[in-house]
Amino acid sequence: MKKSNTLSIKNKFLIHLKPKTKINLFVNKKIVYKNFYEEIKILTNRLYIQTKRRPSNAITSIIQPLLWLLLFGALFQNAPINLFEGHKIRYGEFLSPGILIFTAFTSSINAGLPIIFDREFGFFNRLLISPLIYKNTLIISSIIYIWGITIIQIFIIIIFSGYWFKNPKEINEILAIISISTFIVTNIATISICYAFILPGHIEFIALTLIINLPTLFSSTALAPLSFMPYWLQIIACLNPLTYGIEIVRHIYLSNNLFINKNIINTIWFSLHVNQSTYLLILINILSFILVNKIIKYKYD
Numbered sequence: 001m002k003k004s005n006t007l008s009i010k011n012k013f014l015i016h017l018k019p020k021t022k023i024n025l026f027v028n029k030k031i032v033y034k035n036f037y038e039e040i041k042i043l044t045n046r047l048y049i050q051t052k053r054r055p056s057n058a059i060t061s062i063i064q065p066l067l068w069l070l071l072f073g074a075l076f077q078n079a080p081i082n083l084f085e086g087h088k089i090r091y092g093e094f095l096s097p098g099i100l101i102f103t104a105f106t107s108s109i110n111a112g113l114p115i116i117f118d119r120e121f122g123f124f125n126r127l128l129i130s131p132l133i134y135k136n137t138l139i140i141s142s143i144i145y146i147w148g149i150t151i152i153q154i155f156i157i158i159i160f161s162g163y164w165f166k167n168p169k170e171i172n173e174i175l176a177i178i179s180i181s182t183f184i185v186t187n188i189a190t191i192s193i194c195y196a197f198i199l200p201g202h203i204e205f206i207a208l209t210l211i212i213n214l215p216t217l218f219s220s221t222a223l224a225p226l227s228f229m230p231y232w233l234q235i236i237a238c239l240n241p242l243t244y245g246i247e248i249v250r251h252i253y254l255s256n257n258l259f260i261n262k263n264i265i266n267t268i269w270f271s272l273h274v275n276q277s278t279y280l281l282i283l284i285n286i287l288s289f290i291l292v293n294k295i296i297k298y299k300y301d
Contacts, residue, residue: 090165097222104181108184109192150181
């Protein structure tokens, strides 16, 4: 009897401890999404303020690809007109997609530079101990920032090449080119951010980017088609993600359509369609993001 009385007393006491109002999980999710959005917005805005204070970097990054397109197009203007699968085009028209994707590469390879400067100046430690709910917003904001800068560069290249070669692009073609460029930007930017967390300083980071840039350009189809390359270089070019982005954009440039069943990669080992190349770029993005996320967590958690 005593046990039953004590249990009833405990139950009555526990009933009074229950909250009278239920927690609305939907409201909590809205708060979570709002905080996540606000953190990304503030961190991204901080990077754009830095660019606004140093506009020379943005201006030179826009002028450089236009110089590449102009000088290389003039240098090889007497190249064979049937350079690309029977299309009678000038070399500049063949080169434009390569310069476009390579611009996305060179911009996104510097995505980790603001992070490594924050590390050197001690500001990154303040960000880590700040009341950030999601530390991944540091990576996402850097990718969004470099994506915005790169899209401006790509849009200017599209307008310039369309005016120069009298082949303007329609809205759906521009959106397709931006989508493919986004895959390249996100892939290379995540790798660049990983380097920013691993390398000791900005000198090593800049040296690594200088070493990577030209071999990546010459081991892709930016300057010449696969059929012009020896077999050993074709193997390296097929391992280069830029090759698939360049060939998809080149298909859009030269064919003026979005046929996804068109062969764009033809080698003695395999052939790939537009949709297969796009799936491959998506797979590379997912794998690189997972790998980089694990490396950063292993280093800083």
